[in-house]
Structure formats: C-alpha cells, structure tokens
Amino acid sequence: MIAPQPLAVTVNGSPVRRFVEPRLSLADFLRGDLGLTGTHLGCESGACGACIVNLDGQPVHACLMLAVQVDGMRVDTIEGLSDAGVLADLQAAFHARNALQCGFCSPGILVVAHDCLASWDASGTVPSREAIRDALSGNYCRCTGYEAIVDAIESTARARRNRGVAA
C-alpha cells in the first residue's frame, strides 16, 4: 500500500494539514479526520447527492473525490456554509416549509440549491418549479416527496430576487 501523503487544504476557511492514505475519499476525510459529519454518505457512488460539498465554490460529490485530489483547494461543507450565514435565508425557508424530515439528504440539497440560487440570481430570473425539480435531479430525498423542497427553494429565489430588485 502507498504510504500516507501530505495534504494541505482550506476547509471552511481554516487551513488544515494532514497525512492521508491516497485511497481515502474526500467524504471520509471530512467525516473521519475532521469530524465534519454534516457531509453524509448515502451511496458512495455519486448517485444520491447526500455528500455534496463545495470545492473552490463548485458543488462536487465528496464520495467521488479522493482527499489527495483537493490538495491546495478550498472545501466548504454544510457546517462552514451554515456558520458563514450564506445559507441562512434558504435554511429558514426549509425550516418554515418543513422541507426536510430525517434531514439526511438536506446538507447535499442545500449546497446544490445554494449554487443554483446564485446562478438564478445572477441571471435575474426566478426559476420555474420544473427548473427547480430539474436542478435537484442529482439529489435523492426519500422522506419528503420533494414538493416542500421545491417550495422552499422557489420562495428563497423569489425573496432574493425581490431584495435584488429593491436594492
């Protein structure tokens, strides 16, 4: 087996240095080495979206990346995004609409929704429900039936748009 490799990465704004086995996935690194258990593993094969985190600002499947691949990059997990407050309105909408039950899928869905909302906002559009459902095509939720999730994302998009227009 190949010896552990050095890894330097910025996680949720803080520099982190570790030695990791080359086969260690980014998800296992975040969960196991750093205790960032908000990143969930539902399939470990890129199908369910529970493990999605931001890598240099782009959503990626943490189960499909190796930890060594993110050397020198910036990772933001649900914990960091929550603490930074950038998801606050989205999380409040999810909460008000009960857009989660067990919550296992929620971190991945929030990271994806956050990314989509940014691009919808940048283009000045409020997405249709179909567009939102489409954007969630990489995220399974087994509990909710999705409708509340779509509602929460839609209302956040509308609120951000209105704020943008007002500003």
Place this chain on the structure above:
Amino acid sequence: MSAVADSPGAGRYIGRGLPRPGAKRLLAGRGRYTDDVVLPRMLHAAFLRSPYAHARLGAIDVSAAAVMPGVHRVLTGADFALLCTPWVGTLSHFKGLRSAPQRPLPTDKVVWAGQPVVMVIAETRAEAEDALEVIEIDFEEREPIVDLDAARAPDAPRIDADAPDNVLFRTRIEAGSVADAFAEAEIVSVDLRFGRHTAVTMEPRAVLADFDPSEQRLTVHQSTQTPYQFQDLYARHFGLSEARVRVIAPDVGGSFGMKLHLYHEDMAVVGASLLLKRPVKFTADRMEAFASDIHARDHRVRARLAVGPDGILRAIEVDDVTGVGPFSAYPRTSAVEGNQVVRLIGAPYRLTEYRADLTVVAQNKVQMSQYRAVGHPIACAVTERLVDLAADRLGLDPFEIRRRNYVTDDMYPHTTPSGYRFEKLSLATCLEKLHDLMDYPGLRAEQAALRERGIHRGIGIATYVEITNPTPAFYGVGGAHISAQDGCVLKLTPAGEVSCAISITEQGQGSEAIIGQIVAEGLGVDRDHVRVLTGDTETTPSGGATWACRGAGIGGETALQASRKLKGRILEIAAAILQAEPGTLDIRDDAVTDADGTPRMTLREVANLAYYRSDLLPPDVSPALTVAHHFAPRGYPFAFTNGIHGSLVEVDVETGFVTILKHWVVEDCGRVINPLLVDEQIRGGVVQGLGAAFYEECRYSETGQLLNGSMGDYLVPMACEMPDIVIAHVETPTLDTELGAKGCGEAGTAASSGAALNAVNDALRPLGAGISQLPMTPERILRALDVI
C-alpha cells in the same frame, strides 16, 4: 397554502402547522446519526457475504485475513454459537407459522446471496475490507428456490431440509357463503403481481456496540425506530441484564419500518463487542443495504368480485401468495404483511360474503417483512382494481360504484367479514371531497378532448382503510416482546421550564414536535419552554416507540395525560401557597392563574418554591414536580383511518412512459395535531407508493442474484418525476382517547399505487389493453399494448 393553514377548531398549539424545532439542527449539518458517533478505541466491522443464493458452507480459511494490517479478529458462525441464543421469527397467534432458527453468522449453509458469513474487525473499515479479500470459503452450491410459484410446488427442493415444504404459513378467512353469491352475479377477476421493493433509507443501517466488562454494561448506538425492542433482544439473546443494556437511537436518517427488524449484522456487532470488549461499529454501504435490508411486498394475488346488476358488490374471493425470503423475520414475523392483505381487502365496502387464502412461501432471496403501510397497498390495489372493473362491466362511473357500496355512516361501529372493527370512518365524505378537489367532471371532459388528439390520459381513484394505534392484539398476543403502550416522564425544572421524556421515537416525521405541542397545550405553557427527549432507553420510559402509525395516537395521548397529571401537581402546590382550591386555578402562558385568567404566580415561582423552599409547603403537600404516565389503548383493538387518492397520468403509447401529472389525497387521521407535518408525511408516503407503482423493483436472476442492487440501477423517485400533491383533510377523531388522533404515516403509501394502477388502466382501456403488474414499467406497458 393549505399546509400551514390551521386545523379547524385548533387550540393554542394542537392543530397548528408549526415548524419542527429540531429541524434547524439538521439543516445546519449538526445532526448526529449513528455513523457520526465516534468512541475511544472503536473498531470497525466488515462482512464477507455469500455470493450464492443457496449453498452448503464448507471449510472457511481465515488465517491470511487474521494477520492483515489493522485486523483484530476474524469471526465466523462458530464464534457466536455459545454467545447468543438463536432467534425464531414466529408468533403464536399465527398458528402453524414455521421459521428456521437464526444465528448471527451461519454455520452450515447460506440461504440468500448477500448473507453475511464472516466478520472482520479492524482498525478501519478499509482495513477490514482488505482482509475480506483473502478469506477463502468452500461453498457447495445448491439449487436456489427463487420463483414464487415454483417454490411452493410439492416437489420443489427445500430451503429448510427439516421442513415438509417451502410453505411457512397458510391461513384462510371465510365469512358467509361466497359460492352462492358468485352463482348469481356478474364476476370480474384480477391476477395482480406486486414486485419486491425496498426502503432505501438515505441513511443506511448503522450500529455501534460498546460493551464495558467491568460493569457488564452494553451500550448500543443504533439507527432504529424501536430502541426498547432492541434493548430487550440484546439482553435476552446475550443473557445480559436488561437494566444494563442501553440502546440509543440518535438522529435516524429514515426508517419506514425497515430498521425495526433484527438483522444478523446487529447481533454480530453486539457479539463482537462482547468478545473484544471494545466498541465495534458497522455501517452498511449501499450495496449491502440492497442485499440485506428487508425487502417489501412480493405478492401474487388472484381475486374475484361478484357484483349484482344493481351495482351492489356481493362477494370477494382472494388467493394471496407472498414470497418472504428464506425465513420469517424477527421479532415481528413475515406473516403480518400477507395477513393484513387478506384482512383489509374489501374493507371499505358493505360485504358479508368473503373468502381469502394466504400462502406465505420461502425463497432464496433476502427476507421480506414490514415496510411502510404493511399490506395496505396490496389490499387497496386489489380491491380498487376489482371495483373499477365492476364499474366498467356495469357502465358505472368509478365514483358512483363506490358511493353505492361504501359502509354507510349509520353502520358504525362496523365489523368487516375479516373481523376488523371500525369505530367510525368518513368514506362518503372523503369521496365527495375528492370529487370536488379534483374537479372530476372537468378532468373527464379534458380527458375526452385530449383523446381526440391522441393523448392518452387516465384518471384513477383508490380508497384505503388504514390500521393505526395498535394494541397488544397486534404482536403482544403472539408472544412478542413488543410494547403497545407508551410512557412519558414530564418534569417542571427548577427554572419553571418543562422537560418531556417520551418513548415514541423520531425519524424525521416530527414526533418530538407534536409531543411538544401537546404538552405545551396540555400544560398551558409556551411551546419554546418544552424540551422533548426521545430515542434513549436510559433516559426515557419504556414503550412501543414509533411504528404502525402509533406515535401521535398513542404517544400523543400519553403526553396529554402526563401533562394533565403535572398540571394537577403544579396547581396543588400553587394552591397551597396561594391558599386557594386547586380547582379554582388554571395555568396559562406559564403562569398559575385564577379561573378568569388573572395571573397569580409564575411557573418559575412555583418551581423555585418546590425545589428550593419546600419548607414553605404544608407538610401534606409533596414538592414533586416530576410525573410519569403510561398509556395503552383499551377500546377498539386498532384505530382505523381512511381516505381516498386520485391520480392523473398520461401514457405515451409509443414509449410506454407514464407521466404522473397530478395526485390528490383526502385523508382522515382523526385529530390533526400539526397540519404542516401531516401533509408532508402524506406527500412522502405518496411518493414511496408511486415509486412502487412505476419504478422500484428488486429484480432477481433465476439463480437468486439481485440484479439491480445499487442506486444507479434501482430506481427511486426523483424530484423531476414527481408531481405536486394536493391534500385535504376530514377529521373524525377517535373517541377512545381524549386527543382523538389516529395515524397518518402510511396514508400516503396505502393507496397511491392503487390509484396509479387504476389511472394507467383507465388510460389504456380505450386501446383494449390493461396492466396488472407493479411496477408499471415502460416495457410492461408496451407489452400490455401488444407493441412488444
């Protein structure tokens, strides 16, 4: 928005669509699921699984594995033989039900592909998996028994060599004279097949056992909905003191009935911790989940319905054959699903002539057992398909034939031919409400217009009757250690806040939220001042926990009664201080008040007094501000809920693809405690039922290999495939409890696949085609259309 609208007649909290306090934590990534728990000196388990569906187990060579890096122990069936008593999935009220004894790991044979055979315990999961690769096992392959009908043939090879055949259980229900009814009526019949599917909880099964030999204490963190049941199982089968076994179910990432069965891996992990005296964790990966989580359904139902020329249903005759895997699941048995199918068929209708046969068959597939809405979707689809066929035969509208045949409002209490007793249902009211909600005439007109243009839409409806609030009649009478009662311990803290420990559990449906609402209302305190604790056998009173829709109906009533008790205590203490009669006082907004609402003292003052200045209380007044209450339903053996679904689909006759355009639900779960949560429970349930109707199927090869055991191959409904779901409520509270709540967790799943089946057939009918197999895949639809 209906979801957050208040329930009619809502109290201050009961009936309000309030968000769940605990959900904020989950949204911030601060959930604590079993796999998140890390203990000092923790080791990890991995299992070598059988590649064969049926084989004799020969020599097992683990010597190379035992010396692999990081490996602490390699365990086989023999290591557990003396440690743990075997378990048998039978219950005495299912007379004649047979099942082979189970042990953590097998010693002589394997009976499904994916069965765990050898366990490796290592420093990391990866190291444990490395070691699996160098284990050698001599399997001597045997003929697998896979097909339902082949398995029950008299000359079929047997899974259990000691058994006379592969039939684990048979039962017949008979009422009235079916033969006479059929002799003089129109007859419609179905031969329906329901595929196997599985729960696919987003969080896979996980268990972390920690045995401390110095105190003989076992602590198990486990992703389950029934911690008390597991406390009993671990204590009994490992010979431990029950008081020293603690089961903690922290956040649970979905369960749907799947995580209340005992799995071989659970027992192996507990056994390994006992042997190694260290914490041992096992978290199933998704492939293991597909191969070893219970599967659901797997029925072939042939049924006939006799209907008079007046459109009145005369009789139903049913033959249900269900395949349950190699043995009956423990501790709830795999006979319950089929039993509910044959008892629920025809339930909403006035019928006196009824006969049903159930045959429960063993196969070399993973165990089949309870999953959301046990038996209901099968019973509902069979009944409602028959009723639609009868309507079609007589030229009646689907709404009209139901109107003519439902059990009527003046018939309650009503007993079905299969022996279920209904306190009161609201069938006709729900039917009419659905008719309006769907704008049924409008839909029919639109359907006809679109047909002219070659667009094939179908409209289907399906009525369900759902068993909730189970009493000991469900499992207890059969000898199972499964509690039908719940317990609640309520305390007013020294600061005047409320702590509530309750035995029902939380898997995201909002148990904690509704209990908080009930206690806040029952006590007269602010919801924010109530903290609810669940899911830990050491800190909450024993009880049944959350299954079969009993959380609100039984747990909720327990909490309400407990809050009455605590209120009595508070008022007794306050009355002593205020020199008033307790009966003239009340509690509102966290203060003891006069009957007219004038505040006299705050709860904080009462609590301060009782805890710190009990010397000021008269000697005959106890300072206790903690009360315990247990409640078990005593009236009807079960509470029955009812409702009706409507489904609108469009079938592409060239590709066989079905688009689900819209779904409607009218449901009656008695008193609605939190409409926001009830609606989302129902929507989630509908989607699981639509998954069964169109996508989900565990497909096996002839040799018993699961062919689609990954999330890439097994289809789970996605956001883009699911419609918006319209929900309306009727409230018929049960009079058996003060709260009046029944259950709502299965209502979505119970009838959505039946409604979809009727909708697709409605679309196919003008084309002279019909479909009778779930899931209704494009291929099956094209076959039904004779295109392929």
